[in-house]
Amino acid sequence: MTAPSLSLTWTDHVTGRQGHLVVDRLVRGVASGGLRMREGCSLAEVAGLARGMTMKEALHYNPDRPAGKYIPLGGAKGGIDCDPRDPDAYGVLVRYLRAMRPYVETVWTTGEDLGLTQDVVDRAAAEAGLVSTVQAVYRLLDDEGAARGRLAAAFAVEVDGIGLDELVGGCGVAESVLVALDRAGVRHEGTRVCVQGFGTMGGATARFLSRAGLLVVAVADVKGTVANPRGLDVEALLAARDAYGTVDRAALRPEDRELPGDAWLSTDAEVLVPAAVSYAIDAANQASISARWVVEAANMPVLPEAEELLARRGVTVLPDVVVNSGTNAWWWWTLFGDVDADAEAAFAHTRRSMRDLVGRMLARAEADGTTPRAAAHAIVDDRLPLITERFGWYG
Secondary structure, rough: OOOOOOOEEEOOOOOOOOOEEEEEEEEOEEEEEEEEEEEOOOOHHHHHHHHHHHHHHHHHOOOOOOOOOOOOOEEEEEEEEEOOOOOOOOHHHHHHHHHHHHHHHHHOOEEEOOOOHHHHHHHHHHHHHHHHHHHHHHHHHEEEEEEEEHHHHHHHEEEOOEEEEHHHHHHHHHHHHHHHHHHHOOOOOOOOOEEEEEOOHHHHHHHHHHHHHOEEEEEEOEEEEEEEEOOOOOOHHHHOOOOOEEHHHHHOOOOOOOEHHHHHHHHOOOOEEEOOOOEEEEEOOOOOOOOOOOOOOOOOOOOOHHHHHHHEEEEEEEEHHHOOOOOHHHHHHHHOOOOOHHHHHHHHHHHHHHHHHHHHHHHHHHHHOOOOHHHHHHHHHHHHHHHHHOOOOOO
């Protein structure tokens, strides 16, 4: 892959906090990728995430099939080095978006990511003078009004009290797990899962897997790990979490156990789902993992050296660029008109797309004798030249 098209660092004149924007690649003059906020967020981290977005967009474009209405974009990412709980965080976010306004208006479509919710991003964007965080893509739409109406309607849909936009990503992660189990001949019922992080992605993943018959035996948040070898009450935990994914321990049952924060790594489970911060699994702590699959719901949670060591031990890592790509794809399927503002239609489309993509990746890995991540990269390498040839960099 080539070097990023744009890489910049901004310094807030009020707090001295820094923010970053990396546009890894443009397709038709536009790039897609969320905005995260966390203490310690670096330019290198944002660059890696932007490269991942380029891959996600390419992976959801299948040139061998009749194209849907959505055509892929390039990849980008934004990041702010600030704890979202900091009293200054919202002001920093507004000023960052004001500074990035020329890019959001013309080339960068963005939305919620780690540490931020879409409603907060939208409110800050309005204060920063933006029409929308995805306005750069409007010029590519056949009917802007209808498209914006579909997306607004979709964001208003709730399922059991949780917004559709908060569920589709976890639906995609869960389907990735189910495909891996199916290919290995492992029954869904009773297969044990541990989820690290219980925010938007982790919570939705736990819900879909639990409803598919799997046992969620452990959940980790900033307070520690909650575990029950017979299965946690996922719905009760979802109802008891705050906006940051922290579970109120008063909702635990007598048989549920509270364990230290790092206990999630060594949980006795077949599937481990890191769904929180990047770089959570390193060369040292990977030795604690006994799961058969590590499924990356978070972005870049497994460091490369850890993944190599896990592979040597027979642990399969399903990579983030495939596993957690459902949220980004759903935005565009909805905006461009491939799905309507309907939960069941969105879930069905997500499941079909993820089942095809994960199956294709695992088949390629088996055929090439390599890892799922290497197989995903190989698929991207096949598709990017075709995307460039058919749609161009700058539109």
